[in-house]
Amino acid sequence: MQISTKLFNEQQVAQFGKLNEKVQGIQEKISTGQNILKASDDPLAAVNLSAAKEQQSMLTQFENNIDSARRRLGLADSTLQESINVLTRISELTVQAANGAYGPNERLALLAEAQEMTKLMVEIANTRDAQGQSLFAGYKSAGVAFTMTPNGKIDYQGDRGVSALQISENMTIGTSLDGGTVFGRVDTGSGRKSVFDLLQAAVSAIDPANDLSVQGSAIAKAELRFELPRDPEEWSFSLTGTDGTATITASLADGKYSDLVTAINAQTAFTGVTAAYNAVSNRVELTDPANGRIIMQDISIENVTSADAKTASNVYFSSIDGTGNEIGQARRLGDSDLVIANLGKDIAAAVSHLSVQQAYIGAQMNKAERQLDVVSQRKIAVSEDVARIGDADLAALVTELQAMLTNKDAAQQAFAKIGQQSLFDFIR
Numbered sequence: 132m133q134i135s136t137k138l139f140n141e142q143q144v145a146q147f148g149k150l151n152e153k154v155q156g157i158q159e160k161i162s163t164g165q166n167i168l169k170a171s172d173d174p175l176a177a178v179n180l181s182a183a184k185e186q187q188s189m190l191t192q193f194e195n196n197i198d199s200a201r202r203r204l205g206l207a208d209s210t211l212q213e214s215i216n217v218l219t220r221i222s223e224l225t226v227q228a229a230n231g232a233y234g235p236n237e238r239l240a241l242l243a244e245a246q247e248m249t250k251l252m253v254e255i256a257n258t259r260d261a262q263g264q265s266l267f268a269g270y271k272s273a274g275v276a277f278t279m280t281p282n283g284k285i286d287y288q289g290d291r292g293v294s295a296l297q298i299s300e301n302m303t304i305g306t307s308l309d310g311g312t313v314f315g316r317v318d319t320g321s322g323r324k325s326v327f328d329l330l331q332a333a334v335s336a337i338d339p340a341n342d343l344s345v346q347g348s349a350i351a352k353a354e355l356r357f358e359l360p361r362d363p364e365e366w367s368f369s370l371t372g373t374d375g376t377a378t379i380t381a382s383l384a385d386g387k388y389s390d391l392v393t394a395i396n397a398q399t400a401f402t403g404v405t406a407a408y409n410a411v412s413n414r415v416e417l418t419d420p421a422n423g424r425i426i427m428q429d430i431s432i433e434n435v436t437s438a439d440a441k442t443a444s445n446v447y448f449s450s451i452d453g454t455g456n457e458i459g460q461a462r463r464l465g466d467s468d469l470v471i472a473n474l475g476k477d478i479a480a481a482v483s484h485l486s487v488q489q490a491y492i493g494a495q496m497n498k499a500e501r502q503l504d505v506v507s508q509r510k511i512a513v514s515e516d517v518a519r520i521g522d523a524d525l526a527a528l529v530t531e532l533q534a535m536l537t538n539k540d541a542a543q544q545a546f547a548k549i550g551q552q553s554l555f556d557f558i559r
Contacts (some may be wrong), residue, residue: 187510190506194503196298197296200306200499201499201500207492208489208493210255211489214255215482217248217251218482224333225333225474226475257275266308267307272289276288285327293308294306294307298502299505304495312488317329326481326484332474341469343471348448348462350422351423352419352450353449354449355446356413356414356447364383364444365383366391367430367431369426370404371425372421375402375403377402379398381394386413403420404425406418427448428464428467431467431468435466447464448461449461
């Protein structure tokens with residue numbers, strides 16, 4: 132079989148081209164440090180490398196989510212601590228205001244601070260994170276959590292949603308609390324109240340113009356003078372006489388006391404106290420025939436809240452002597468939730484409630500810390516797989532390149548030597 136010089140040259144040039152491509156491929160692997168530059172280099176390894184890099188990217192996102200959650204939870208924790216500090220200070224102010232040594236001027240100074248504490252609590256409840264998202268507005272995080280109406284009532288504008296971030300394939304972590312739960316659902320002895328109701332109750336109680344007594348007490352006879360709205364409202368209170376104590380419940384309205392008189396007289400067998408309405412004085416008279424002490428306390432008035440404290444219904448309890456004259460100064464009584472002496476336990480309940488919310492935040496932070504360790508370990512393992520599959524063995528590649536260059540030089544020299552011969556050299 133004869134081979135033409137032209138065909139021989141074309142074949143050698145093609146071989147040199149393939150050698151150059153292999154040399155360039157090895158050089159590119161050395162310069163990039165990557166063993167797989169395209170899927171055709173090693174299809175199976177390329178698939179495994181792609182899966183490992185996808186896993187690596189996912190773990191990095193989990194790490195970022197955990198970091199974001201930790202920052203947000205840390206802010207929430209410090210915010211709740213500030214709230215507890217405010218409530219603690221309000222409790223101190225109410226204790227000071229209850230001190231009989233404090234006069235009106237001192238009470239006014241305490242009142243001014245209590246009002247500022249209430250404003251501060253609203254600002255705390257409207258705290259936003261670094262991205263400008265409200266911590267306590269639920270899913271409505273773009274808006275404010277709480278607003279104050281013109282009449283001083285503080286309303287929640289958010290929802291019950293709790294923001295969360297994914298920190299593993301099957302695990303999420305809460306990064307917020309809804310303000311309705313945190314600030315609006317404090318369990319007290321008289322039902323659920325909001326933190327702001329308690330603060331406003333404290334403000335009202337500290338105000339010397341709204342001073343309420345814990346109870347009214349008289350010997351043998353007493354008079355009740357009411358301040359009531361025109362619409363009926365339900366009252367409940369504890370009445371004590373010589374024979375014992377009973378709970379009185381009645382519907383009252385301005386000038387309408389028949390229901391109250393009936394309710395008191397229905398319990399005379401248990402208290403020893405009788406009631407009668409004096410149309411001339413528009414007052415209810417209480418009598419204990421055994422000349423025992425009459426005590427009225429623990430008043431609960433329908434729909435009376437701290438926000439209504441300055442216009443709330445009241446009763447003035449007066450001690451009456453045998454001639455019908457008033458003895459001493461009348462005691463102003465109202466809903467027991469507004470009495471300064473009763474605020475301590477409710478504020479303590481609010482502090483306890485916020486501490487529970489803070490504990491939840493702490494639990495989420497611990498969860499984030501533990502999961503961060505897990506994700507970090509997984510990321511190290513995946514990174515090792517990526518390096519094992521995709522990183523180039525530089526020593527082996529350099530050795531292979533050197534051998535290939537040597538082969539290339541030898542082939543080129545042989546081709547040049549053959550090319551110097553003529554047709555006569557072959558037939559000689």
